[in-house]
Amino acid sequence: MSQSCINEVMSLVGVVVVGLLALGVIGAVLTKLSVRRGRSLPYVVQTSLNTPAEQAFLGAVQRAVGSTSLIACKVRIADVLQVRFRKRHGRDQRWWRYFRLISAKHVDLVLCEPRGGRILAAIELDDRSHRRGDRKRRDRFVDRAFASAGVPLLRFAASGRYDAREIHERLAPYLTTPEEGSVTCPNSRSTTR
Structure with missing residues (x-):
């Protein structure tokens, strides 16, 4: 594999990693905003405390x-x-x-x-x-x-x-x-x- 192909693959991997990190940060921010705005949270009561x-x-x-x-x-x-x-x-x-x-x-x-x-x-x-x-x-x-x-x-x-x-x-x-x-x-x- 040539050096230019390796560089392109590495650039693509870097873009994917940065994209995933950005999605994680955006998801965390949106979750925090929805909690602050009083939107309902995804919790329900357990049917019983004990088995x-x-x-x-x-x-x-x-x-x-x-x-x-x-x-x-x-x-x-x-x-x-x-x-x-x-x-x-x-x-x-x-x-x-x-x-x-x-x-x-x-x-x-x-x-x-x-x-x-x-x-x-x-x-x-x-x-x-x-x-x-x-x-x-x-x-x-x-x-x-x-x-x-x-x-x-x-x-x-x-x-x-x-x-x-x-x-x-x-x-x-x-x-x-x-x-x-x-x-x-x-x-x-x-x-x-």
């Missing part, structure tokens, strides 16, 4: 913990764990690298104190999808992340039926009792009893 298996398990966990804990469903891991060190500046890539690892992952349930909201434990319901290689890698990472933060992460195998007593036995070491002391909210001056 039927997750809902059945949640019912059993609710029976198991009673009033000793609040239960939160589908909690983003970045709302349970935080990166130990602080961002030094907006472009601190070390902080962002660790934050991104937890920002888009969730755990099925989080148990909290009913007064004050202190996190007691997290729970994962492992169904068949957790046997896949990518899920195994994800689960190993999540296990390590929770262990490094000192937050118990308990895994339960998905099944057709759940025994609330068995669940309670596994959760009992992490549950609080209603008689435990008052908790002061860190962002207010109020104390609950």
Whole structure:
């Protein structure tokens, strides 16, 4: 192939790349403008927060913990764990690298104190999808992340039926009792009893 043909191909590739970049920028600008102008956004409600298996398990966990804990469903891991060190500046890539690892992952349930909201434990319901290689890698990472933060992460195998007593036995070491002391909210001056 002659040098002039190579130059023409390279010029054509450059034009295509610039064109694609321009289309991306135009698309982003148009989307931002449509959002600002109050046009409807392309979202619809999910039919249910939990799958039927997750809902059945949640019912059993609710029976198991009673009033000793609040239960939160589908909690983003970045709302349970935080990166130990602080961002030094907006472009601190070390902080962002660790934050991104937890920002888009969730755990099925989080148990909290009913007064004050202190996190007691997290729970994962492992169904068949957790046997896949990518899920195994994800689960190993999540296990390590929770262990490094000192937050118990308990895994339960998905099944057709759940025994609330068995669940309670596994959760009992992490549950609080209603008689435990008052908790002061860190962002207010109020104390609950």
